[in-house]
Amino acid sequence: MSNERKKLFKKFEKEHYTILVPDMCPIHFDLLTHCLEKDGMHMVIVTPQGPAAKEEGLASIHNDACYPALITCGAFVDALKTGQYDLNKTAVIMSQTGGGCRASNYISLFRKAFEKEFPTVPVLSLNFSGLEKERSLPLTLRRSLEFLHCVVYGDFLMNLVNQSRPYYGEEKVNETLNCCLEYLHRQIGHQAFYQRKKNYRYLLSQFKPLEPPEKRKPRVGIVGEIFVKYSPYANNHLKDFLISQNTEVVEPSLSEFVLYCIYNLINDHTLYGMNRLLNGLYKKAYKIALKETRIAAKALEGTRFEPFEDFAEIVENAPEVISTGVKMGEGWLIPAEMVSFAKGDKVKNIVVVQPFGCLPNHIVGKGMIRPVKERYPEENIVPLDFDASSTQVNQENRLKLMLANLKD
Numbered sequence: 001m002s003n004e005r006k007k008l009f010k011k012f013e014k015e016h017y018t019i020l021v022p023d024m025c026p027i028h029f030d031l032l033t034h035c036l037e038k039d040g041m042h043m044v045i046v047t048p049q050g051p052a053a054k055e056e057g058l059a060s061i062h063n064d065a066c067y068p069a070l071i072t073c074g075a076f077v078d079a080l081k082t083g084q085y086d087l088n089k090t091a092v093i094m095s096q097t098g099g100g101c102r103a104s105n106y107i108s109l110f111r112k113a114f115e116k117e118f119p120t121v122p123v124l125s126l127n128f129s130g131l132e133k134e135r136s137l138p139l140t141l142r143r144s145l146e147f148l149h150c151v152v153y154g155d156f157l158m159n160l161v162n163q164s165r166p167y168y169g170e171e172k173v174n175e176t177l178n179c180c181l182e183y184l185h186r187q188i189g190h191q192a193f194y195q196r197k198k199n200y201r202y203l204l205s206q207f208k209p210l211e212p213p214e215k216r217k218p219r220v221g222i223v224g225e226i227f228v229k230y231s232p233y234a235n236n237h238l239k240d241f242l243i244s245q246n247t248e249v250v251e252p253s254l255s256e257f258v259l260y261c262i263y264n265l266i267n268d269h270t271l272y273g274m275n276r277l278l279n280g281l282y283k284k285a286y287k288i289a290l291k292e293t294r295i296a297a298k299a300l301e302g303t304r305f306e307p308f309e310d311f312a313e314i315v316e317n318a319p320e321v322i323s324t325g326v327k328m329g330e331g332w333l334i335p336a337e338m339v340s341f342a343k344g345d346k347v348k349n350i351v352v353v354q355p356f357g358c359l360p361n362h363i364v365g366k367g368m369i370r371p372v373k374e375r376y377p378e379e380n381i382v383p384l385d386f387d388a389s390s391t392q393v394n395q396e397n398r399l400k401l402m403l404a405n406l407k408d
């Protein structure tokens, strides 16, 4: 780890800096930020309300930037303008995938946007690709493992919530969820955090009274660009709307995206001979992450809660419609998730969400609906666009067209 970076993060810890984090996956990010709080950092998840963040985004960065970039930047600017934070002791952090899409390049856009109004606020990066060497969060082996566990625990809880909320209501489910999150918060940073089987048993015991009934509501899968798929602010509370329409929502896990990123690194070696020295390490990381998701899936055996699709099967399904060499944005993952839903007998309705200004996901999302429909004509699939000015009413009307043909 470079000395500069060490010094910078020590300074944040010593001077009690507040680090602002964009709100993408509420459950996962809650656990991930707690992980960093245990290490001495003060993290605040910025959850925008109302149109202000979108307006700030439009005013701060070029309007051909993709919607997730615009909304994240706007949310930070909006938060910094509230006067709630000491601008000399506040930083913001965002993830970089290291891939070819804009997610790797937002950071310079943000720095430019902050230059005039918030020159003292550093823009930090979280990435596993060696980018931003001086200003990225140091990732030790312990921290990386803890992050992985947070992602898988987050998926586990998100899955339980998604399967119980349509039948028991938001209040009751959130109460149980908060109880589970508090339980995990107490364990982060201790050995107990790694006792997954015991912890999954505990989480399941809390959700036991909220088990879904045998006869389920029609299920609607949501696939698409990662930020818009998960962030309730970015997708105008899509999940709430679908639940209000008497459906059960199925969201692919965040681990699928993590595994997709690692798989692509391995594939770069297979296809192009890249990453020769690190290939062994990537393969090991892939094995560990896949195993973690399988431990979580196994914990659900004997209950009515259903696990996520196994990632190895998703990989196998991809070549039906797309090459696994397509890896810009969410690349082959989106069509592979659609095929996996279509092949199973549970999710017969799919919403493909895509942000404005995102070329990769318009191709692998909207652009791949036709090949999937040609193979699986019974699948009810609708694309849904998001941008800073699209209204919730328009989106809901579009969804209602899909809901009119809902498949059980």
Ligand code: SF4
Pocket: 066, 067, 068, 069, 101, 102, 103, 104, 225, 226, 328, 329, 330, 355, 357, 358, 359, 360, 361
């Ligand atoms: S995948 Fe699309 S929306 Fe996401 S960062 Fe890249 S360009 Fe933007």
